[in-house]
Amino acid sequence: MKSHFRSEKSIFFDALDIESPAERTAFVEHACHGDESLLASVSHLLREHERENNPIDDPIVARQPAPRFHQPGDSIGQYEILELIGEGGFGLVYVADQQAPIRRRVALKIIKPGMESQEVISRFEAERQAIAMMDHPNIAKVFDAGVTETAQPYFVMELVRGVPLTEYCDKHQLDTSARLELLVTICHAVQHAHQKGIIHRDLKPSNILVTLQDGHPLAKVIDFGVAKAIGQSLSVKTIYTRFASMVGTPTYMSPEQAAMSAGDIDTRSDIYSLGVLLYELLTGSTPFEPDRLQNAGFDELRRIIREEEPPRPSTRLSTLNNRQATTVATNRRLVPEMLPTAMRRDLDWIVMKALDKDRNRRYSTAGAMAEDVSRFLMDQPVEARPPSARYRFSKFARRNRVAIFTASIVACVLIIGTAVSVWQAREAIKERDEKQVALAEARAAEQEARDAEQAAKDARHELEGFNRRLNETTVLLASGRASADGRRWSEAFQAYTEATEVLPDYFLVWLERGGLNAKLGRWESATTDFARAVEIGCPIEQTQLSGVPQLLFYAEQNAAYRKLCQELRSSSRDDPMAVSARGQLVDDLPAETAAEIAERVERMLGAMEEKTNSTDSSDKKHRYAGMFYGVNLYVGGWAHLRAGNNEQALRRLEESNQTNWFGRGIAHPLIAIAHHRLGRAEDALHSFNESKELLEQLLTESVEKSTGSASIPWVDWIEFLLHHREASIVVKGHTPAVDQRILQMQGFAEAAIEE
Numbered sequence: 001m002k003s004h005f006r007s008e009k010s011i012f013f014d015a016l017d018i019e020s021p022a023e024r025t026a027f028v029e030h031a032c033h034g035d036e037s038l039l040a041s042v043s044h045l046l047r048e049h050e051r052e053n054n055p056i057d058d059p060i061v062a063r064q065p066a067p068r069f070h071q072p073g074d075s076i077g078q079y080e081i082l083e084l085i086g087e088g089g090f091g092l093v094y095v096a097d098q099q100a101p102i103r104r105r106v107a108l109k110i111i112k113p114g115m116e117s118q119e120v121i122s123r124f125e126a127e128r129q130a131i132a133m134m135d136h137p138n139i140a141k142v143f144d145a146g147v148t149e150t151a152q153p154y155f156v157m158e159l160v161r162g163v164p165l166t167e168y169c170d171k172h173q174l175d176t177s178a179r180l181e182l183l184v185t186i187c188h189a190v191q192h193a194h195q196k197g198i199i200h201r202d203l204k205p206s207n208i209l210v211t212l213q214d215g216h217p218l219a220k221v222i223d224f225g226v227a228k229a230i231g232q233s234l235s236v237k238t239i240y241t242r243f244a245s246m247v248g249t250p251t252y253m254s255p256e257q258a259a260m261s262a263g264d265i266d267t268r269s270d271i272y273s274l275g276v277l278l279y280e281l282l283t284g285s286t287p288f289e290p291d292r293l294q295n296a297g298f299d300e301l302r303r304i305i306r307e308e309e310p311p312r313p314s315t316r317l318s319t320l321n322n323r324q325a326t327t328v329a330t331n332r333r334l335v336p337e338m339l340p341t342a343m344r345r346d347l348d349w350i351v352m353k354a355l356d357k358d359r360n361r362r363y364s365t366a367g368a369m370a371e372d373v374s375r376f377l378m379d380q381p382v383e384a385r386p387p388s389a390r391y392r393f394s395k396f397a398r399r400n401r402v403a404i405f406t407a408s409i410v411a412c413v414l415i416i417g418t419a420v421s422v423w424q425a426r427e428a429i430k431e432r433d434e435k436q437v438a439l440a441e442a443r444a445a446e447q448e449a450r451d452a453e454q455a456a457k458d459a460r461h462e463l464e465g466f467n468r469r470l471n472e473t474t475v476l477l478a479s480g481r482a483s484a485d486g487r488r489w490s491e492a493f494q495a496y497t498e499a500t501e502v503l504p505d506y507f508l509v510w511l512e513r514g515g516l517n518a519k520l521g522r523w524e525s526a527t528t529d530f531a532r533a534v535e536i537g538c539p540i541e542q543t544q545l546s547g548v549p550q551l552l553f554y555a556e557q558n559a560a561y562r563k564l565c566q567e568l569r570s571s572s573r574d575d576p577m578a579v580s581a582r583g584q585l586v587d588d589l590p591a592e593t594a595a596e597i598a599e600r601v602e603r604m605l606g607a608m609e610e611k612t613n614s615t616d617s618s619d620k621k622h623r624y625a626g627m628f629y630g631v632n633l634y635v636g637g638w639a640h641l642r643a644g645n646n647e648q649a650l651r652r653l654e655e656s657n658q659t660n661w662f663g664r665g666i667a668h669p670l671i672a673i674a675h676h677r678l679g680r681a682e683d684a685l686h687s688f689n690e691s692k693e694l695l696e697q698l699l700t701e702s703v704e705k706s707t708g709s710a711s712i713p714w715v716d717w718i719e720f721l722l723h724h725r726e727a728s729i730v731v732k733g734h735t736p737a738v739d740q741r742i743l744q745m746q747g748f749a750e751a752a753i754e755e
Contacts, residue, residue: 008038012045014297022733070094070110076148079108079156095159098143106143109223110154131155131224133196138189140209140222160220162209166280168217169210170331176342179281179332180373182210182219187274187370189221194267194366200224201265203273204252205280250293250301251286252276255357258305267366268359274369275354275362282347283316284328287355306357313351314343346376349385473503477512484516492516507538511545518551518714527551531560547715554718594642601636608632630661637667641674650674663716665694669727676731688731691724699741 011031018024028046032039069092074081079096085107086093096108131142144156163171165186169179186208193200200207200221207223254272256264280286287310293301311319318340320328329336350372356362363369372382379398397404480495496513503509514529530548538545549568552561608629637652653667653674672687698720701711712720728736 008041008045010299011038011042012049013299015042015046016049017295017297026734076108076110076154077144077146079106081108096156098156105159107140107157107159107222108154109157110148111152131198134193134198134224136189136192138185138219138221139193139224140220142224157222158220160209160211160222162211162220164205165208165210165219165277166205169281170284172217173331173333175333176282176347177377178217180278180377182217183274183278183281184370184373184377186219186221186277187366187373189219190270190274190366191370193221193224194270198224199265199267200270200273201257202249202252203270203277204249205277208277250305251288251290253305254359255306256359258302266359268362268364271354271362271366271369272359274366275351278347278354278373279310279313279351282313282343282351284324284331285316287311309357310355312348314340314345314348317343344376346382346385350376350382353384469503470506473499473506473509476502477509480512480516489516489520505536507533507536510536511538511548514548518547518718521714523551523555523718527555527557531557534560534564547713547718550715550719550722554722591643594639595645598636598639598643598645598648601632601639605629605632605636628661630656630659630664633659634661634663634667637674638670641670641677646674646677650678662713663720666712666716666720666723668694669720669723672727673723673730684731688727691720691727695720695724695739699739703741 011028014031015024015028018027024046028042029039032042069084070076070081072081072083076096078099080099082095082097082105084092084094091109091111094108094110096106098104098106131145135141140158140160142155142157145154147153162168165182168174169182174182190200190203200223202223203221207221209220209222210217211220212218250258252273254265254269257269276286288304288308293304296304317325317328320339322336325336325339329339332339332342334342350369353372354362354369363372368383372384375382476495476499480492480499483489483492483495493513493516496509496516499506499509500513510529510533514526514533517523517526517529530552534548534552545564549561549564552564633652633656637649637656640646640649640652650671653671656667657664657671668687668691672684672691675681675684675687698711698717725736728734
């Protein structure tokens with residue numbers, strides 16, 4: 001019974017991360033594995049979670065009419081609203097004019113509806129006085145605080161016209177020293193707040209704005225103490241709501257905050273957040289990737305923050321790819337080659353001390369962290385690492401460069417004099433040894449010659465053996481092709497199998513056998529052969545590659561598919577075969593790459609049309625309007641669709657359906673997707689139904705004729721199935737079930753081979 005409860009809870013929490021209702025329902029049904037009782041229980045929890053009038057999250061006694069958003073011209077006390085400039089996890093920020101007792105422009109933050117319980121208002125009143133006590137040049141001053149007529153607490157703060165900390169540093173390409181100097185001022189601001197008994201709890205770049213004062217950057221920390229003043233209690237639903245609104249906050253959250261024990265938070269939680277900020281200023285990224293944290297389940301997110309140790313900043317910099325390294329180096333006025341050496345080990349120690357999971361081992365105060373960073377800037381020993389004689393001497397040497405340089409010159413002169421005095425004695429010894437060295441070199445050269453001769457013999461022998469195996473393999477491939485042309489499937493497979501045994505590292509053997517398997521509908525065997533060919537390394541110019549990416553993607557051969565995609569995308573060839581090959585990519589294609597493919601296809605289509613119009617030959621015109629012209633219309637429509645050019649995609653796809661090429665009609669699902677993106681629901685449904693009719697026709701014909709594949713080429717068949725599944729998800733909102741006739745077709749193929 002206990003394991004059942006844990007399973008129900010885990011499924012419920014994981015389902016909350018899925019926004020689409022259809023995908024969420026499908027996930028829950030799959031996760032319950034046919035357990036009707038468990039499915040009913042989880043479904044009930046989800047319905048209660050989504051119900052607006054949930055008595056757990058919205059008690060009846062606390063319900064009030066939801067206040068409306070304030071508009072420009074509205075007044076809140078003596079403040080006139082001018083405009084909405086931001087929306088955070090728990091507040092709306094407006095620019096407002098204070099009317100009395102003095103006139104000035106301020107930032108007014110109003111707590112969002114739903115947080116204005118009596119407990120929150122009481123905590124708010126108790127905290128507002130402490131927040132107002134703070135007076136520091138690097139803290140946005142809180143002028144006033146109160147509660148609106150609809151019981152919404154609000155803060156009135158200094159209006160800071162600045163940009164987030166990391167954005168300012170990257171935009172102005174501040175070097176490491178300038179970034180550290182900014183961080184020191186921020187640490188002093190946090191120390192000031194801590195001395196007033198205020199903990200920020202949400203330090204992140206968007207809460208630290210940098211502006212210019214007298215031509216120098218000035219960091220301002222905003223929202224100090226607001227989180228504590230709100231004192232929001234965390235129910236299960238509240239947790240997920242706040243995660244959705246406070247994007248990125250978990251990235252800067254301390255382990256004790258992730259433990260969900262609000263009463264156990266102290267000033268050292270802000271020290272951890274300062275460590276994350278320093279990590280990001282140095283490396284351009286946070287210790288844990290935001291995408292990973294946002295995609296993780298709630299329990300997994302807490303585990304990562306509380307248990308996993310992040311890589312040191314120097315380690316993170318050394319593992320950046322070329323593009324990331326170039327960006328990070330440019331933002332710090334460095335060349336990429338200098339980036340790994342720019343991170344000194346002292347900074348590693350400072351950052352990792354601030355990020356220690358055990359808060360007792362972090363800096364005791366923000367001021368202590370500021371002092372250690374300042375020591376680094378002045379080339380003094382930092383307290384974050386255990387001192388050693390060598391370490392202290394290196395710091396001493398940096399501070400006393402001139403004296404040490406002078407002493408070094410004197411020492412070098414003495415050493416050179418001593419060296420000269422013994423040089424002549426060494427020359428005599430050297431002359432004596434030269435004859436012995438020359439003799440040894442002659443013997444070594446003779447041995448190397450003998451070794452080279454033997455290596456040449458071995459190489460010739462190996463080449464002769466390879467040529468014999470290649471000739472034998474070529475004969476077997478020819479035999480396999482002839483048997484396949486005569487529909488003697490068993491003999492063809494026997495020849496191909498023998499070829500793989502004779503020359504197992506020859507990619508063409510696996511490509512041809514995979515093509516025969518695919519033609520007969522034996523997709524599992526075909527994907528195994530194609531994956532082996534890709535693993536060996538087949539040139540992308542091979543015509544046998546047509547359809548291979550789609551089949552690998554359909555069969556979830558991810559490693560082979562990714563490798564083949566990388567090779568296809570890296571090709572810069574402009575000929576029709578290369579462009580069509582890149583058009584076979586079906587997953588994770590960037591819009592700019594798709595636009596490039598579409599542009600190249602359009603150039604080819606224009607050349608074909610120009611050539612067709614320049615001649616009166618009806619045969620030539622028919623040929624260009626036939627197979628290859630139709631293929632390129634289809635590929636161009638697909639590429640335009642991936643690039644977001646929906647109208648052009650629709651035109652090219654419909655044109656492809658009007659040409660007499662062997663894949664005519666397979667554009668129906670893509671046409672349905674294009675209509676859907678253009679907001680034409682009826683046209684999208686009509687095109688999807690045409691796709692279903694074509695699918696039904698092909699399956700019916702294959703079953704009636706007892707064939708292993710559809711009546712169209714297998715390349716177009718597999719691509720049609722992929723796009724039909726995608727269209728079903730986009731237009732109908734669900735993934736279609738696998739038709740059993742497809743499995744039946746594979747049985748026909750096996751029977752044909754046995755006959």
